[in-house]
Amino acid sequence: MADYTLEEKDSFTVLGIGTELKSDYTDYAGINKEKADFWSAVKQDGRLDTLKSLATNDYIFTVNEAVNGKMMHYAGVMTEESLPEATRVIQFPKGEYLVVKGEGTTSEELSNKLTGIAFGQILPEAKNFAYVGGPNATVEMGLRNGLVFGEMWIPIVRK
Known part of the structure; x- marks a missing residue:
């Protein structure tokens, strides 16, 4: 099984700019294309830089959340500030989180890899x-040896 830890986290808030993913949740190619197009747009039009200017740390959050039956995807940062163009203030609860660490050549590769490990390997095999x-998030934490490194944070409950 993939390497992971269970960690207690305090509640925190992520300010996000998001998009609704319209592909069926089983259409991984479609979902990944929608996510890639969204990230390309928020980087090019400056919305990501605007978000980063409000951040309390250097982390960039890729958040997935079901809202009113819609599959939402956000670019976000940890902050207490707000922004008119922000789509949502995402509250992450205090509690236990599944934390999966990893690295990739790009932010997108890191997010896809950690999501695959967490939802494709760890959670299906978890007994306890x-x-x-x-909400769950991939947290991009920086660059190391030319690779993007970070973690996936998924709130969990004990069985």
């Missing part, structure tokens, strides 16, 4: 904890 919904 489960993901029951709520």
Whole structure:
């Protein structure tokens, strides 16, 4: 099984700019294309830089959350500030989180790799904890040896 830890985290807030993913949740190619197009747009039009200027740390959050039956995808940062163009203030609860660490050649590769490991390997095999919904995030933490490194944070409950 992939390397992971279970960590207690305090509640935190992520300010996000998002998009609704319209592909079926089983259409990984479609979902990944929508996410890539979204990230390209927020980088090119300056919205990501605007978000980063409000951040309390250097982390960039890629958040997935079901909202009113819609699959939402956000670029976000940890901050207490707000922004008119922000789509959502995302509250992450205090509690236990599945934390998966990794690295990739790009932010997109890191996010896809960690999501695949967490939802494709760890959670299906987990015997004593489960993901029951709520926002989950890939947290890009920086560059090391030419690779993007970070973690996936998924709120869990003990079975």
